[in-house]
Amino acid sequence: MISASQKWVIGLMVGFTILTLSLPTLVVLGASFTAGNIIAFPPQGLSLQWYEKIALARDLQQAFLRSLIVAGICTAVALPVGTLAGIALSRLRLRFTAAIQVYLLLPFTIPLIGSGIGLMLVFGEWRVLGSLWPVGMACAVINLPFIIWSVSSSAVLLDPDLELAAQNCGAGRVQTFVHVTLPAVMPGVITGSLLMFILAMNEFLVSLLLTDARIVTLPVLIYNSIRSIITPDLAAVSVVFIVIALAAIWLLDRLVGLEIFLKSK
Secondary structure (H helix, E strand, O other), rough: OOOHHHHHHHHHHHHHHHHHHHHHHHHHHHHOOOOOOOOOOOOOOOOOOHHHHHOOOOHHHHHHHHHHHHHHHHHHHHHHHHHHHHHHHOOOOOOOOOHHHHHHHHHOOOOOHHHHHHHHHHHHHHEEEEEEEHHHHHHHHHHHHHHHHHHHHHHHOOOOOHHHHHHOOOOHHHHHHHHHHHEEEEHHHHHHHHHHHHHHHHOOOOHHHOOOOOOOOOOHHHHHOOOOOOOOOHHHHHHHHHHHHHHHHHHHHHHHHHHHHHHHH
């Protein structure tokens, strides 16, 4: 049994943790509504002028559209590859499974600058730099383990007897996969796809190495802007990223359910 004093201490620690995690977001949110010309918190009055400015800024609109395209390419590439790889690693008896699992950790153990430079050299050798699709491909390669792990966690919960029952009823391998296996792992597929999309939207370092002035994505444009001066419109752009992340969480809750997602982890 937990005593009243222990509950009080635990509640205090949880509250402090939530406040610490939320404080940067609250500061950026408040600064985006400032009426002054310099980013500050507490804000110097309240105004929506900076949201109006980013809504009318053509360079921000184009950079945001490029980020959406990169995220779409990343998700489209990673979705079939990650789904099949996740199912294979969890459902099939493969040789060197442990080695493959360790290999999937490489994107997180190798410094991102190293991966970015390697991809830049590869795409430069292929003479495809200056396009958006290499950026999307690079984001898919780096973040692919997320969707693999997400699908694997759902595939582990699949009862093998369901697939055997479908095959005994005359279903072929493709029919069994489409009507039994894929629906069973769909929560992991949806979760992984949303993660890949958000990670690609926010990817900065790889985008910085693979883009030029003609095709900068939104994170790179923000970085180029803050090198001179940090203005409140950049805080407004940051709030837009926060809203997109919250929308992804809401969509995840509606399609999968956060409880199911957390249990799968």
